[in-house]
Amino acid sequence: MRVIIGITGASGSIYGISTLRVLASLGVETHLVVTKTGEQVINHECGVTRKDLEAYAKWHNIDNLFAPIASGSFKTDAMVIVPCSMRTLGSLASGNGDNLMNRAADVMLKERRKLILVPRETPLSSIHLENMLKLSNAGAHIVPASPAFYHLPQDMSQLISFVVGKVIDTLGIDHNLFPRWGED
Numbered sequence: 547m548r549v550i551i552g553i554t555g556a557s558g559s560i561y562g563i564s565t566l567r568v569l570a571s572l573g574v575e576t577h578l579v580v581t582k583t584g585e586q587v588i589n590h591e592c593g594v595t596r597k598d599l600e601a602y603a604k605w606h607n608i609d610n611l612f613a614p615i616a617s618g619s620f621k622t623d624a625m626v627i628v629p630c631s632m633r634t635l636g637s638l639a640s641g642n643g644d645n646l647m648n649r650a651a652d653v654m655l656k657e658r659r660k661l662i663l664v665p666r667e668t669p670l671s672s673i674h675l676e677n678m679l680k681l682s683n684a685g686a687h688i689v690p691a692s693p694a695f696y697h698l699p700q701d702m703s704q705l706i707s708f709v710v711g712k713v714i715d716t717l718g719i720d721h722n723l724f725p726r727w728g729e730d
Contacts, residue, residue, distance in 0.1 A: 547574045547575065547623050547624075547717075547719070548574070548575045548576075548577070548621065548622045548623055549569060549574055549575070549576050549577070549622065549623060549624050549625065549626065549717065550576075550577045550578075550579065550615050550622055550624070550625040550626070550650055550654075551565060551566055551569070551576055551577070551578050551579075551603060551625075551626050551627075551628065552578075552579050552580070552581075552625065552626070552627035552628070552630075552634075552647045552650070552651065553578070553579075553580045553581070553584040553588065553627075553628065553629070554580075554581045554583070554584050554627060554629060554630055554631040554633070554634045554647070555581050555582075555583025555584045555586065555587050555631055555633075556587070556629040556630065556631035556632075556665075556666045556667065557587065557591065557629065557666060558591075558628075558629035558664075558666035558691050559584065559587050559588040559591050559592055559594075559629065560591060560592055560706055561628045561629055561664060561666070561691055561706065561709055561710060561713075562584075562588075562628045562629060563588065563592055563594060563599070564706050564707070564710045565626060565628050565710050565713055565714070566578065566599065566602040566603055567602060568710055568714060568721065568723065569602075569603075569714075570601075570602040570603070572719060572721070574719070575604075576602060576603035576604070577603060577604045577606060577614075577615050577622070578599060578600075578602075578603035578604065578605050578606065579605075579606045579607075579608055579613075579615065579646050579647045579650060580596075580599070580605075580608065581608055581631075581634070581645070581647060582608060583631075606646055607646065608645050608646050608647060609645060609646065610646055611645075611646060611649055613646055613650075615646065615650045615653070616646055616649045616650060616653065617653065618653050618656065618657045622654075622659060623659065623660065623717075624654070624659060624660035624661070624662065624717055625650055625651055625654045625659070625660070625661050625662070626662040626663075626664065626713055626717070627647065627651060627661075627662070627663050627664065628662075628664035628691075628713060629664055629665070629666040629691060630663040630664050630665050630666070631667070632665070632667050632674050632677075634647060634648065634651075635663060635665060635674065635677050635678065635681065636673070636677050638651050638652070638655075638663075638677075638681055638686075639676075639677035639680045639681055654686075655681075655684050655685055655686065658685060660687065660716075660717070661681075661685065661686040661687065662686070662687045662689055662713060662716050662717070663678075663681065663686055663687070663688055663689070664689050664690070664691050664709070664713060665678065665688065665690055665691070666690075666691040687716050689709075689712055689713055689716055691709050692709070693705040693706075693708040693709050694708055696727055697724055697725045697727075704724070707723040707724050708723070708724045710723055711723035711724045
């Protein structure tokens with residue numbers, strides 16, 4: 547399996563980093579594109595650098611529209627933008643492919659490949675909701691960063707694992723990141 551991960555400047559970069567780590571542990575080939583603000587937020591929220599992330603994925607510069615992931619002929623199974631800022635979501639909803647993140651996501655939609663968006667913003671405006679609906683109608687999967695509590699999480703890592711597990715579920719990959727309802 548080959549998956550592209552996008553990390554934007556929205557708060558919640560721990561979800562993107564955790565998704566990268568899980569996919570690497572599962573042997574998934576992963577390509578990474580991070581917005582400039584995303585790099586700053588990753589460092590601020592998690593103390594993680596670009597070099598740290600390169601251990602988990604092939605890094606592609608946000609401005610490099612000649613990167614393989616900008617082309618539909620480069621076979622990928624899915625793309626996950628986690629977290630997905632409302633700026634990126636709005637750009638995708640309008641078909642704006644002005645950087646590598648947006649172009650790669652646009653390729654997913656035009657090729658009818660799996661695009662998973664993990665918005666973290668709250669509250670949501672009508673514009674945000676309309677953009678999500680537009681992208682959902684175009685084939686994107688919207689997986690909000692909304693952890694559940696039925697599994698009685700004991701710490702923040704279990705809340706993060708729940709959201710990452712829902713992303714991994716949407717990719718169609720088996721995992722044991724959280725206990726499932728009704729299962730021991």
